[in-house]
Amino acid sequence: MTVNGDIQGRVRDRIQQRDGSAGSDGRPGGSIGRATAERLAVSLADLYDIATVSVRPRSQPFALRRISEHLGVESYLDATIVSAHWPHWRHLSMYRAVRAYLDEHTPGARWFGLPNVPYREQPDLMNLLRNEAEGRIEEPANADYASLANGPESTEEAVSFGMVATVGPTGAPVVITLRTAYVSHPPPMGIDVLAADRADARAMIELLEETVDAHEAVRGQVVSFSESETNGNELVSFLRRPDVPASDVILPPEVLPAIERHVLGPAQYAARLRAAGIHLKRGLLLHGPPGTGKTHIVRYLMGRLRESTVIVLTGVGLKNIDYTAALARRLAPTLIVVEDVDLIAADRSTTPHGNPLLFSLLDAMDGVAADADVTFVLTTNRADILEEALIQRPGRIDLAVEVPRPDAAGRLALARLYSGTAEVTADLTPLVAVTEGATASAIKEVMRRAVLAAFTADPDADEAAPLITDAVLRGVLDEFTRQREALSRAVLGGPVDPDAASGPDGQADDSGRPAGWQWDTCAPPDQV
Template sequence: MSRVPPLLAVDFATVGAAVALVLIGLVAAGVVVSYFAGVSPVVEKHLGRPWKRGAVITRPLLQWERVNLFLALEALREASDARPVIGMGYWNELTPALAANASRNAPVEYTVRATSLSRSTKVVVSGLYLLATPGLAPFVAMLSRTALDILAPTADDAQKALDRVLAEARERNVYRGQVLMVEQAGPAGADGEPDFQIRFHDLPAVSRDQIILPDEVLQVVERNVIGLLTHADTLRKAGRGTRHGVLFHGPPGVGKTLVTKYLARACPAYTVILLTGRQLRLVRESCQLARLLQPALVVIEDVDLIALDRADNPDTTLLHDLMDQMDGLGTKADVIFLLTTNRPRMLERALAARPGRVDQAVYFPLPDRDCRRRLFEHFTHGLDLSAVEAGPLLDRTEGASPAFVEELFRKAALLAAERGEKSHPLRLTTADFDSALRELVEFGGALTRNLLGFRDEPDSGNAGMGFGPRN
């Protein structure tokens, strides 16, 4: 009589094999799912070939370029089928990301970049664009933290795609036509070039009416800047260069800085790049930016700080940078250099006395009697001068700069307020101006006169200001 196997008898070998098959299936499914969740399949589908058979061009990225490249890629994406940007997480190079089949489920990271003084936009930190631009082979662009990578079927296709992206970036450049300052952003990159950032600068608008100069001086100034801008096409057709260097020099406070502000706003088609103070050490980067954004106006305030005569200059690095950049731009560059100084005799002669670097020097004189009269009219806004003897005051301010006259009016208004004057417009007296002059000249001494601009004749004492002989 045969034995019946128990109902709960288990063939462990069979079960083990089944479990192994299930696990293998799950692993295989996971591999398949993981593969299709990566970037490689979508890139290969977009290109129509394995990505390894394509060509990659890498362009190192300076941080100030990021916003323009982002705007260019977004414009090309919208002109294609507007496929979503793929977040690339911590990946900064396209080829290793494809080789690792990086996940395309990472969130798209953004940072914020200014596009003007008052506006900003979000910009991709590391993202992948699948682009099908009319006239170009399908290509992939990766904007990362350090570079722009372009992958296309062939090297020629990749180069054409890169050229198109850069052309779009130039067309949408947020810095063109703006007033800018260059600042160092960090240490040198892989190519040895220091990175820098661009800051929009709020330059107050100055109208022509605010400029108090002899008419012939202002005409020379306008001809050498605004005239070059206005007639640039005519000059180019005649074979004349438009790169130009102008040096403004004269005592402190005579209006050199004010005129540069006026010219910057009078040339809206020009990108204005300001160098003053600590920005002076970035003269090379500023000139490179001017070359990219031309037509450009490069304003270098107090150029003597970096361009002293080499016999008196212990470090000529910045001087040579400036001269090399001015020479390197060439005569056809649409760039005007506007330099200012209070100490023209201390400048390196190879800079200040060589045509092709500085082509025109303009001397800003201390105001004559007519200009001082115009200054008085300009500074009387909000003031009542009916009780002031203007004639003697005009005589006593001979040799005073516009900055000195402005401070004189402010000081007189302060003294009127201290004595209890409350009228509107504020009523000033001759005594207010007498006290203001005495305080500026006697208590301020030579330092105040130098800072505000006042001709200090060695043998004139205080008599020139109407205070009688020096004791």
């Protein structure tokens, strides 16, 4: 029976009931004119026909219609969804992987979005699509884009929220969604794949999981795992790769060559060492007083290993050691720098339960395969308190190098290095004598003050290079050696022995030097 005929039959039954005759269900009817009732039935049936033609149900929103048409399903509710999540800082890498797949399989594919913006903060895609269905906005919407850091001073545009129709690796149609997944805090980036069959969606997700590493944005970069200041990234900061020449690394003659053999040698002969069955992973510990140049050595190694990804862990970033080691394995060749390792790797006897990050560090170093081109460089001012399991076990720290305070030749070389473009006519011998026992940082500060004093002495020199004369240098050294500078000197790594500022009788002259000090010899009075 048609809908029209059904309406007429029901009205006819009602007429018969009102007339007192039996209806189709056998019940007595009431009183109404048959002709009138039949005309009413016809009119109601005609009204229904008009209504079904004139009042059509509204169509699906554009995005939902696009999904169902592409997947060949009646409704988006018939699709299956498979999802995967990555840390938010890998957003650009995820987008690059999806874009590379689209370029190869559906070059003309266009991203589209969902217009119901207030409803996007959903833990899963299906909730988001249901909200979209309730919104009933039929017009298409564009995908959202964001500028993401891909280097210390550059950005790259990537989809931050969008959907795209393509063909999966099984040949079945799929829809890929790239969005922030509000499943935890901070929320990760998610890729959702919709398909008519779960196996097709899973195959697409697995392929993307395999290829994200190949499109990793931090590969070959120098990055710091800490609180980011770079273009909105929450965890990773891109740093400039230093370019420090060997001539700027002032060390005792035998120190730098030993470091180069241990770190740069395996990188240079990686393929041959691997073919010979020799392990590539290596660990280097740089230890010594603060300010002696440990970080400077690390910067030199960063510049030499130009093909390596460099990951720097310091401060709060040390908590990411587990994830960093896993990333290093995937991005090899990799240099992992752990600064001030004593903060997490002090001997277990110094604390009741030990530092959990110590065990993370040990596991991370052990977890890197021997044939992986991964170098761990650890720095510390307190080698004496380090956990023995870290420094004594082979395969973790293979070379420990002490970075000492500079000797006389080193202090002279550092003074020349840190004079920059200044013209130095002063005799640097007094500086070498006064800074005995000082660190490289102290000498750098002395020369900074000397350059500034040179500008002050000749304010009209304009663009001319500053001139450091004997008078300029003497004034700076006077200030540096005064007893009132003792705290600053201690912070900068200068000598703090109170006898250094007093004469044989414990008396000092006005400059803070021992009484009887002579500039022409720079020696105490008993040695003149």
